[in-house]
Structures are given as C-alpha cells and as structure tokens.
Amino acid sequence: MATLEIKDLRAGVTTDEGAKEILKGVNLTIRSGETHAIMGPNGSGKSTLSYAIAGHPKYEVTSGEVLLDGESVLDMTVDERARAGLFLAMQYPVEVPGVSMSNFLRTAATAVRGEAPKVRHWVKEVKDEMAKLEISAEFAERSVNEGFSGGEKKRHEILQLALLKPKIAILDETDSGLDVDALRVVSEGVNDYKASGEVGVMLITHYTRILRHITPDFVHVFADGRIVESGGKELADELEENGYVKYAGKAEPAS
Numbered sequence: 001m002a003t004l005e006i007k008d009l010r011a012g013v014t015t016d017e018g019a020k021e022i023l024k025g026v027n028l029t030i031r032s033g034e035t036h037a038i039m040g041p042n043g044s045g046k047s048t049l050s051y052a053i054a055g056h057p058k059y060e061v062t063s064g065e066v067l068l069d070g071e072s073v074l075d076m077t078v079d080e081r082a083r084a085g086l087f088l089a090m091q092y093p094v095e096v097p098g099v100s101m102s103n104f105l106r107t108a109a110t111a112v113r114g115e116a117p118k119v120r121h122w123v124k125e126v127k128d129e130m131a132k133l134e135i136s137a138e139f140a141e142r143s144v145n146e147g148f149s150g151g152e153k154k155r156h157e158i159l160q161l162a163l164l165k166p167k168i169a170i171l172d173e174t175d176s177g178l179d180v181d182a183l184r185v186v187s188e189g190v191n192d193y194k195a196s197g198e199v200g201v202m203l204i205t206h207y208t209r210i211l212r213h214i215t216p217d218f219v220h221v222f223a224d225g226r227i228v229e230s231g232g233k234e235l236a237d238e239l240e241e242n243g244y245v246k247y248a249g250k251a252e253p254a255s
C-alpha cells in the first residue's frame with residue numbers, strides 16, 4: 001500500500017518579468033488502487049503539477065508538501081523519487097541518441113530495483129510486455145525517443161510503467177496524439193497494470209476520451225492552479241457535456 005499526499009502545494013517559474021505563481025494551493029491524496037483523473041482547461045497548470053512532483057528544475061516549489069508514505073518527495077533527488085516508487089512519464093521526454101530503448105529500460109529498472117535485472121529474465125520480460133502493447137521487436141534497438149511518433153512515445157511510457165512497477169504513476173496527457181487503436185492499446189496497458197491493485201494513478205487530461213477506457217474512481221477539476229471541484233466519474237460526463245466554462249469564475253479561493 002502507498003499513499004501520495006499533496007498538501008497546499010504552491011509552485012511557479014521565474015520569467016524575464018519575474019516570479020510567476022502557477023500552482024496556487026493544490027491538495028490531493030492518492031492511495032494504491034485508486035485512479036484520479038485531473039481535468040482542466042489548457043494553461044490551468046496540470047503539467048506544472050506533474051513537473052513539480054517530478055522535480056523538474058524549472059519549476060520552483062514555494063510552499064506546501066508532497067509526501068509518499070510520509071516521506072518528503074520534495075527533499076528527494078529525481079533518482080530517489082523513482083526508487084521510492086514514483087513514476088512520472090514526464091521524467092524522460094527527451095531524445096537520447098545512441099542509447100537503445102532496451103539499454104535505457106534496463107538502466108531505469110536497475111535504478112528502481114536497486115540491482116540489475118538478470119539479462120535472460122529481463123529480455124523475456126521486455127519481450128512479453130512489448131507484445132502486449134503491440135510494440136514491434138525492432139523498437140527495442142532504436143534510440144530513446146529518436147524519431148518516435150506521438151503514439152510510439154506513449155506506448156514507450158506504458159512499457160516503462162509495466163516494467164518499473166511504480167507505486168504511484170503520474171500520466172500527463174497520455175491520450176494526446178493517439179489514434180483510436182493506439183488509445184485502446186495504451187489504455188489496456190494501464191488497466192493491466194492497475195489490475196494488480198497496487199498502483200495509484202494520477203491521470204492528467206484535457207479530454208474525457210481516455211476515461212471511456214480507463215475508469216477513474218475520482219475526477220478533479222483543475223482551474224487556475226488548483227482543484228476547484230471533485231467528484232466521481234459522473235463529473236467527467238458533465239465536463240464532456242458542458243466543458244470548463246462554469247469553472248472560469250471559480251478559480252479564485254472562496255475565502
């Protein structure tokens with residue numbers, strides 16, 4: 001069992017015009033076995049939330065806490081966060097020429113597990129997961145993210161998820177740029193891993209589309225840097241129908 005607690009998190013960036021606050025007090029608790037959808041308009045700060053938890057150097061946390069089983073995530077290095085069981089797809093968005101996917105994944109697994117997986121087991125593990133995600137064998141030898149299509153990058157994220165087996169997974173816009181078939185395969189990959197009941201998922205998305213495949217236990221509306229409403233999966237249906245218009249005025253705190 002694992003619990004991720006986000007408490008009154010404030011974070012921002014420094015631009016040429018000065019400090020800009022983006023997250024304005026985010027509160028959220030995610031437990032193993034739960035899927036939380038974070039939904040909100042573009043520019044509301046959803047990606048910043050995942051960057052702040054990931055420890056992206058551009059995003060400065062100014063106050064609040066992020067705790068994983070009571071341990072302060074914000075005090076951990078990026079590697080320590082991964083070892084503690086946090087998975088952030090945003091951590092590896094870059095192209096890494098000359099490093100094959102299969103080497104990259106083995107290095108990542110070694111970092112997370114604390115020891116290198118035995119080669120023979122590892123090759124089979126990777127092959128099995130790739131087959132499930134309908135990823136061609138040739139993919140394993142390609143350089144990380146180099147020339148990957150949007151769909152390939154997303155399948156790669158889910159492949160990492162399946163192999164690294166984190167306690168808490170944060171998936172940002174996993175559905176963007178996917179065609180219907182890729183969306184189905186990626187969703188099945190997430191659902192497969194969720195079926196273990198051991199992972200807590202934060203699924204960040206602008207659209208309700210992926211929620212037809214991955215059923216959330218909780219839906220949170222994100223507007224202007226904070227959660228302004230929470231509910232069950234019916235809230236996603238309401239958003240699908242009415243959009244985010246009614247939340248435009250709710251962005252300021254009530255008090």
Ligand code: ADP
Binds near residue numbers: 040041048
């Ligand atoms: P979302 O993921 O909900 O679309 P983002 O977290 O990407 O929102 O962005 C939230 C707001 O913060 C936007 O107004 C965006 O322009 C701004 N922002 C995000 N990252 C930066 C940055 N590195 N520098 C300046 N502004 C940023």
Ligand code: MG
Binds near residue numbers: 043
């Ligand atoms: Mg955006």
Ligand code: MG
Binds near residue numbers: 046048
């Ligand atoms: Mg975003």
